[in-house]
Amino acid sequence: MVFTDEPVVNVKNASIFQGINTVLSELSFTIDKGEFVFLIGRTGSGKSSLLKTLYADLPLVMGEASIAGFDLNGIKSKKIPFLRRKLGIVFQDFQLFPDRTVAENLNFVMRATGWKEKAKMKSRLIEVLMGVGLGGAASKMPHQLSGGEQQRVVIARALLNEPSILLADEPTGNLDPEVSEGIFKLFQEINRRGTAVLMATHNYELLKKYPYRILKCENGRLLDSKETEIRINPSY
Amino acid sequence: MAKVQRRKTRLGSYKFASVLFSITLSLFITGLFGLIIIQAKTLTTLIRENIEVQVFLNKGLSSNQIKGLEQTLGKKPYVLNKEGKAMLHFISKEDAAQVFTQEVGEDFTKFLKDNPLRDSFTFSLEESYQSTSMIEEIAQELTSMEGVFEVTYMSDLVESINQNLVKVSLVLGAFILILMITVIILINNTIRLALFSQRFLIRSMQLIGATKGFIRGPFLWRAFFYGALGGIIASGMLFLLMEYGKQMIEGFNLLYNLEWLLLLFGALVLLGAFLSLLSTLRSVNKYLKMSLDELY
Secondary structure (H helix, E strand, O other): OOOOOOOOEEEEEEEEEEEEEEEEEEEEEEEEEOOEEEEEEOOOOOOHHHHHHHOOOOOOOEEEEOOOEEOEEOOOOOHHHHHHOOOEEEEEOOOOOOOOOOOHHHHHHHHHHHHHHHHHHHHHHHHHHHHHHOOOOOOHHHHOHHHHHHHEEEEEEHHHOOEEEEEOOOOOOOOOHHHHHHHHHHHHHHHHOEEEEEEOOOOHHHHOOOOOEEEEEEEEEEEOOOOOOOOOOOOO | OHHHOOOOOOOOOHHHHHHHHHHHHHHHHHHHHHHHHHHHHHHHHHHHHOOOOEEEOOOOHHHHHHHHHHHHHOOOOOOOOOOEEEEEEEEHHHHHHHHHHHOOOOHHHHHHHOOOOOEEEEEEEEEHHHHHHHHHHHHHHHHHOEEEEEOOOOHHHHHHHHHHHHHHHHHHHHHHHHHHHHHHHHHHHHHHHHOOOOOOOOOOOHOOOOHHHHHHHHHHHHHHHHHHHHHHHHHHHHHHHHHHHHHHOOOOHHHOHHHHHHHHHHHHHHHHHHHHHHHHHHHHHHHHHOHHHOOO
16 A cells, blocks of 8 residues: 555556557546546547556556556566556456466465465455455355356455555456446445555446546547546447 | 366466477487487497507517517507506517418418518507597607517508598588477477467466566476476487397497496486476567567
């Protein structure tokens, strides 16, 4: 956690590139600690590229940006793993290892991110599983869990290192409305505990029901609901 | 409830059987060539040891003078030494006459009423003195020695052996070069293919914040292990082949050089481990640098 008043995400006059193509330009926005923000836009509008830039998978070529205390301008590849430990990443194509239990999945992540003491690992494991409402699932295999439960484990995994912000790309994309609602409520709960959330979504119902701040990728620009009125239509 | 049977895909593990098979096969073929070279080298040494220099002595030398010459020659660096003993033989003119009589089937001393042959020393040359020019120098040095009548050696044979050895070495060298390139490409491609299936696992590791060292570690360790294991298996197969050759081919024992063989086996294990490690490092680094779009 970052215990300052500094925004968790601070982007100034940045351009987002995918290869040599500019996807978004003149981006300026901040996300404060504990804030919940939706990221919307049509497919190919630059949502994923923006998220990739934020977790340093795409380089920041123009402008300035910082996230969770890390400056993204010319960030050295050695520092990227430590930046990612301060972020929680919840993506559709970033799944659990299907050949190991929930506990093994989470333990593996902890070992990979520098955890050494077994007692602390065990306690953190129980803590995050309880936090996502899966206290009894530690010994289960991913295929023994429902889609919603699997997504909860993915969220628990993202929370292991107490991230300053959760970056979620379509976390409810493959789930039915009822389960989606449950997952969303979990994100809200995490957010209430102080973790900022930036969630890319196409779920029109969620946008309508929960009036959080919205960032919208449109025509190569990023519109911010804090500054301009954003119209939501079901095609998002 | 029956326990769920599952097999863990550990980080860094891949279909090792095909990788191990390729590495072992490549190293076995390399080792086979290595064996041929060792055999050729041992054979060369054997052939060269047969290059003998004969030193004919003046007539009427006393046994003390002959002994003195024997001691002088025995200390010369160009006389082949085996297990601390100079390969120097004295052949008296009587022995020479006896051999000659046996060869021609007639005792020439009876009708000549004299033995025109001379006492002589015969010795083999150390390997480093076996070039034509060096033998010529040795012959000159020996001829100038007191008590020496004449020095002979088969100059044509020496020349011919040396020339042929150069040709054989060049051909073998070219083969080895081609073989090594093939082996490197084969091992590299096998490992690259095996690691292709691991690219999303590598990606997941990166996204959770694992360092490159943590991701590379298990891959490199396994690559080293399988490479070395391939080398050990290939060495074992070559050893069995040699043992079989010893039993089945007469005279094969003469070409058996345990010291060189152990060196070859050691080199195969190191080569396997090194090539496998290097190929894995290249592949893992490639996937570590790829973006998600490139991975698909």
